[in-house]
Amino acid sequence: MTLARADVPTTRPEPPGDRRTSTASVVLRAVLDHGPLPRSTIARLTGLSGAAVSRQCAELSELGLLRERPVRPARAVVGRPHVPVDVDVRRHVVVGVHIALLHWTFVLTDLRGRVLAERRTPHRDPSPLAVLADIGSRTPTLLDEHAEGRAPLGVGVATGGWVDPESGVVVRHAQLGWTDVEVGRVLEDTLGIPVRVESHSRALAKAEQLIGDHRTRARSSQVHLFVGNVVDAAIATGDTVLHGPRSAAGDVSHLHTGAGTILPAASCPCGRSGCVQATVADRQLTAHVRRRNLLPDATFADVLTSLEANEPWAVDLFRDRIGLVARVVALLIDVINPEILVVSEAGLARRPELLDVLHAEVGRLSHARPDPADAVVASSFGPGALGVAASAVVLDETYSRPLWIQPVSVPRPART
Numbered sequence: 001m002t003l004a005r006a007d008v009p010t011t012r013p014e015p016p017g018d019r020r021t022s023t024a025s026v027v028l029r030a031v032l033d034h035g036p037l038p039r040s041t042i043a044r045l046t047g048l049s050g051a052a053v054s055r056q057c058a059e060l061s062e063l064g065l066l067r068e069r070p071v072r073p074a075r076a077v078v079g080r081p082h083v084p085v086d087v088d089v090r091r092h093v094v095v096g097v098h099i100a101l102l103h104w105t106f107v108l109t110d111l112r113g114r115v116l117a118e119r120r121t122p123h124r125d126p127s128p129l130a131v132l133a134d135i136g137s138r139t140p141t142l143l144d145e146h147a148e149g150r151a152p153l154g155v156g157v158a159t160g161g162w163v164d165p166e167s168g169v170v171v172r173h174a175q176l177g178w179t180d181v182e183v184g185r186v187l188e189d190t191l192g193i194p195v196r197v198e199s200h201s202r203a204l205a206k207a208e209q210l211i212g213d214h215r216t217r218a219r220s221s222q223v224h225l226f227v228g229n230v231v232d233a234a235i236a237t238g239d240t241v242l243h244g245p246r247s248a249a250g251d252v253s254h255l256h257t258g259a260g261t262i263l264p265a266a267s268c269p270c271g272r273s274g275c276v277q278a279t280v281a282d283r284q285l286t287a288h289v290r291r292r293n294l295l296p297d298a299t300f301a302d303v304l305t306s307l308e309a310n311e312p313w314a315v316d317l318f319r320d321r322i323g324l325v326a327r328v329v330a331l332l333i334d335v336i337n338p339e340i341l342v343v344s345e346a347g348l349a350r351r352p353e354l355l356d357v358l359h360a361e362v363g364r365l366s367h368a369r370p371d372p373a374d375a376v377v378a379s380s381f382g383p384g385a386l387g388v389a390a391s392a393v394v395l396d397e398t399y400s401r402p403l404w405i406q407p408v409s410v411p412r413p414a415r416t
């Protein structure tokens with residue numbers, strides 16, 4: 001597949017007006033949430049007139065974002081049948097790229113955010129130049145293998161640390177040792193596809209709002225806490241995820257948790273000890289396992305395999321971590337009082353019963369929510385959450401401004 005800039009969607013030079021854009025967005029989101037839907041139901045759900053809905057459906061169909069889904073009526077009907085419309089997943093795809101400490105992950109999703117392909121590539125060299133060159137050279141091949149003729153709408157890149165989505169710059173990723181890396185510009189120049197860059201926490205928050213299990217509540221107000229090698233948060237009210245000046249919002253890495261019963265309070269680069277990121281990071285769990293010789297030469301993937309196999313020491317270790325995470329969750333719940341607080345953490349994604357441990361500990365510590373079972377939930381997307389989140393950066397833009405995509409000619413519709 002050749003990815004020439006002229007062949008792929010770009011922002012229109014003269015974008016449609018705000019009102020048309022927002023009407024199209026409302027219609028497309030209603031179909032995403034409830035589709036397939038007859039136009040009359042879309043009108044009822046959105047409060048738009050039947051004529052406005054028909055006009056928008058026609059325009060969105062022309063762009064390859066909606067399609068009619070005829071259904072065989074149960075009995076003969078008189079008059080024009082109500083042909084439902086649905087999101088058209090045959091024409092476009094979205095690429096998600098998640099850059100982690102030790103590897104990067106390519107994810108291809110359809111317009112409903114469903115994963116079509118996922119590939120993980122270890123970093124041979126974690127320098128920005130090497131990682132971006134690898135992404136730039138592998139992505140066209142992976143698209144060619146998996147897109148089945150569907151046109152890419154864009155590449156969403158998510159990573160930890162401080163990310164400025166306006167400029168597409170990773171301002172600081174301490175563990176990777178990246179400072180002021182122009183990820184968006186470099187990848188856009190290489191790939192010829194629009195590239196959007198976002199912090200992984202804010203990307204996860206957007207994914208929850210757009211396609212998550214608790215999307216209605218997540219669109220009201222949400223805190224998203226990510227726990228991995230990086231620990232950071234995203235705060236959203238309404239449909240807006242808070243960025244703050246230079247997009248520095250959400251750094252909770254130095255909140256103090258102290259030691260657990262297994263994990264010691266680790267010294268932090270800030271000079272103190274017991275900061276949450278330093279203490280509960282994935283690499284601390286791996287270090288503990290190696291120190292105790294529970295698994296010789298263990299990697300974090302090995303530790304997760306032991307958790308999946310229900311090894312008692314692994315279950316205890318993740319219970320200890322989630323107990324420490326609960327201290328941060330309780331604080332965030334009390335300070336922000338969100339409708340919902342979502343936790344993305346590798347243990348929770350594999351052992352749902354760890355959520356009970358989290359609820360019990362948050363209930364003990366929180367003043368605002370002594371019964372947090374309803375408010376504190378695990379990520380909707382399981383172990384593959386970060387790839388989906390990266391793709392959601394572009395999906396979110398597509399659903400917010402659907403008329404801004406450029407219609408593309410597709411060689412042949414893919415099979416559904």
Ligand SMILES: [Zn+2]
Pocket residue numbers: 253254268269270271272275278
């Ligand atoms: Zn610190």
